[in-house]
Amino acid sequence: MEVIETIAQMRELRRAMRLTPETTLALVPTMGALHKGHGRLIQRALTLATNVVVSSFVNPLQFNDSRDLASYPRTPEQDQDICKKLGVHYYFMPKPEEIYPPGFLTTVNVSHLSKKLEGASRPGHFRGVCTVVTKLFNIVQPDFAVFGHKDAQQLVLIRHMVRDLAMDVEIVAVPTERDKNGLALSSRNVLLDDDGRRKALCLNRALRRVHFLVKKQGITHVGELLQAVRSAINSAGDGVELDYAHIVSRMTLEELNHVERGNTLVLIAARVGGVRLIDSTRL
Amino acid sequence: MEVIETIAQMRELRRAMRLTPETTLALVPTMGALHKGHGRLIQRALTLATNVVVSSFVNPLQFNDSRDLASYPRTPEQDQDICKKLGVHYYFMPKPEEIYPPGFLTTVNVSHLSKKLEGASRPGHFRGVCTVVTKLFNIVQPDFAVFGHKDAQQLVLIRHMVRDLAMDVEIVAVPTERDKNGLALSSRNVLLDDDGRRKALCLNRALRRVHFLVKKQGITHVGELLQAVRSAINSAGDGVELDYAHIVSRMTLEELNHVERGNTLVLIAARVGGVRLIDSTRL
Numbered sequence: 001m002e003v004i005e006t007i008a009q010m011r012e013l014r015r016a017m018r019l020t021p022e023t024t025l026a027l028v029p030t031m032g033a034l035h036k037g038h039g040r041l042i043q044r045a046l047t048l049a050t051n052v053v054v055s056s057f058v059n060p061l062q063f064n065d066s067r068d069l070a071s072y073p074r075t076p077e078q079d080q081d082i083c084k085k086l087g088v089h090y091y092f093m094p095k096p097e098e099i100y101p102p103g104f105l106t107t108v109n110v111s112h113l114s115k116k117l118e119g120a121s122r123p124g125h126f127r128g129v130c131t132v133v134t135k136l137f138n139i140v141q142p143d144f145a146v147f148g149h150k151d152a153q154q155l156v157l158i159r160h161m162v163r164d165l166a167m168d169v170e171i172v173a174v175p176t177e178r179d180k181n182g183l184a185l186s187s188r189n190v191l192l193d194d195d196g197r198r199k200a201l202c203l204n205r206a207l208r209r210v211h212f213l214v215k216k217q218g219i220t221h222v223g224e225l226l227q228a229v230r231s232a233i234n235s236a237g238d239g240v241e242l243d244y245a246h247i248v249s250r251m252t253l254e255e256l257n258h259v260e261r262g263n264t265l266v267l268i269a270a271r272v273g274g275v276r277l278i279d280s281t282r283l
Numbered sequence: 284m285e286v287i288e289t290i291a292q293m294r295e296l297r298r299a300m301r302l303t304p305e306t307t308l309a310l311v312p313t314m315g316a317l318h319k320g321h322g323r324l325i326q327r328a329l330t331l332a333t334n335v336v337v338s339s340f341v342n343p344l345q346f347n348d349s350r351d352l353a354s355y356p357r358t359p360e361q362d363q364d365i366c367k368k369l370g371v372h373y374y375f376m377p378k379p380e381e382i383y384p385p386g387f388l389t390t391v392n393v394s395h396l397s398k399k400l401e402g403a404s405r406p407g408h409f410r411g412v413c414t415v416v417t418k419l420f421n422i423v424q425p426d427f428a429v430f431g432h433k434d435a436q437q438l439v440l441i442r443h444m445v446r447d448l449a450m451d452v453e454i455v456a457v458p459t460e461r462d463k464n465g466l467a468l469s470s471r472n473v474l475l476d477d478d479g480r481r482k483a484l485c486l487n488r489a490l491r492r493v494h495f496l497v498k499k500q501g502i503t504h505v506g507e508l509l510q511a512v513r514s515a516i517n518s519a520g521d522g523v524e525l526d527y528a529h530i531v532s533r534m535t536l537e538e539l540n541h542v543e544r545g546n547t548l549v550l551i552a553a554r555v556g557g558v559r560l561i562d563s564t565r566l
Contacts, residue, residue, distance in 0.1 A: 007449050011451065018301055018304070019304055021301075021302055101446070101447075103443075103535075104447050105393050105394050105395050105396055105443060105447060106391065106392065106393045106394075106413075106443065106444045106447035106448055107391075107392055107394060108389065108390070108391050108392075108417075108448075109389065109390055109392065110388050110389045111388050111389075111390060112388050113388055130389075131448075134391075134448055135447075135448050135449050138448055138449045138450050138451060139449045139451075141451065160386075160388060160389065161389045163384070164384075164387050164388060164389035164418075165389055165391075165414075165417055165418050165421055166290055166418050166421045166422045167421050168294065168421060168422075168424065252386075
């Protein structure tokens with residue numbers, strides 16, 4: 001595995017790759033602190049392309065809360081070991097000052113969609129995501145880019161951006177990886193203590209409850225389903241605080257009145273012992 | 284010359300080009316209504332790369348005034364003739380509904396720089412420019428893109444955007460082409476009547492006056508130079524209305540107090556017989 005630290009190096013490498021027409025390239029953009037969920041993304045990338053780049057960049061532009069940025073876990077050596085073992089070809093870890101040089105002014109925004117849900121709770125978050133993803137795409141020029149389903153709204157926005165701006169990359173999505181208790185894997189999980197880890201299971205429990213109500217009891221009324229989500233979260237007890245729960249169209253992220261099979265996303269965000277977690281599922 | 288009407292066609296063509304590593308591609312983005320100024324851009328492009336694409340797209344997103352959009356000259360057959368004669372390889376004329384499909388939401392913005400000067404007079408103009416240029420770059424994937432000096436702020440913004448987002452394209456600028464009387468060539472000049480054409484020379488006269496005062500009289504005080512610009516425009520008589528005159532840093536577009544040799548732009552916008560014209564020069 002080759003470790004790449006500058007845009008110029010990455011670009012030169014990409015130019016060289018193009019000389020061999022059989023070469024294809026898949027990018028897995030990460031903020032480091034890799035876990036098994038990232039592992040799944042990387043494994044998928046390895047099936048898509050002859051070469052895989054994992055980028056590792058904790059993007060300050062997508063953090064609206066400086067404490068969240070400061071506490072975001074960083075495990076660079078461990079990340080490189082994981083990538084090496086999985087068979088990743090290139091590990092791209094640009095410096096913040098190269099991604100955001102002095103006088104940086106340009107942003108990419110998916111208006112409307114970026115202001116909803118997670119975007120309403122974290123103003124500017126998705127502008128930061130779309131801007132850095134655009135820049136990574138411009139640098140790496142991947143044929144494929146792999147994202148997880150867990151950040152469901154992010155996936156919707158990135159697909160929309162790629163379509164709108166005719167970016168020459170195929171977006172591939174991978175289902176959310178969960179631990180044996182059902183907790184969605186997240187880099188932020190390491191910030192949970194034992195009590196938090198137990199209480200955090202309420203997010204998955206709420207999503208499973210929605211599936212049960214829809215599939216087993218034929219309930220499609222969103223108000224009723226959201227009520228069940230709120231109960232599941234609230235029953236987790238002290239230190240758990242629901243930020244939002246929404247049931248929306250997968251295409252438009254508009255609130256639905258009734259579940260539309262194949263076009264429905266359930267999105268939850270909650271604070272558990274001060275750690276903000278999100279989870280989602282499709283119906 | 285091959286005429287290309289869809290994004291898919293253009294993309295396929297670009298893929299095929301990459302199979303020959305010696306192939307390089309230069310893009311000249313235009314809104315059609317080609318004149319000799321565009322001719323210069325195209326000639327420059329032909330010296331840069333083995334293949335030249337001229338794109339022709341009247342971009343609705345960069346018009347803040349719907350009458351301006353409606354009256355913008357359109358001469359598609361003539362444009363294709365000009366390109367063919369100059370030796371252009373590909374003429375790309377996408378349809379508006381392919382550039383802006385239903386539900387289009389994504390914009391690229393060079394904040395701060397886009398709100399000044401021309402951007403203050405035409406809100407949203409540069410967001411429209413940056414968005415469509417990004418999309419054209421993503422579709423055509425040129426090695427070089429050629430722009431004119433006349434739209435001086437546009438050039439500054441595009442260079443800034445390319446740097447900020449690490450777009451893999453080299454921006455090449457070509458000096459403003461003028462008619463024998465000094466009028467900067469512009470597609471909007473055809474909207475001028477004889478009287479307007481004569482009066483429009485005041486823009487060039489104002490810029491030449493600034494050069495004279497700086498070079499021959501050693502005046503560097505911006506206030507004094509702007510006073511001379513205003514006099515030159517006002518002396519053109521009825522039907523001429525100055526929109527703005529600014530003397531700014533080429534790097535930051537900030538107003539200067541004193542001319543800085545090599546880093547100074549003079550920008551003028553004026554209405555002449557109802558037609559909005561811009562001109563600029565470097566000091």
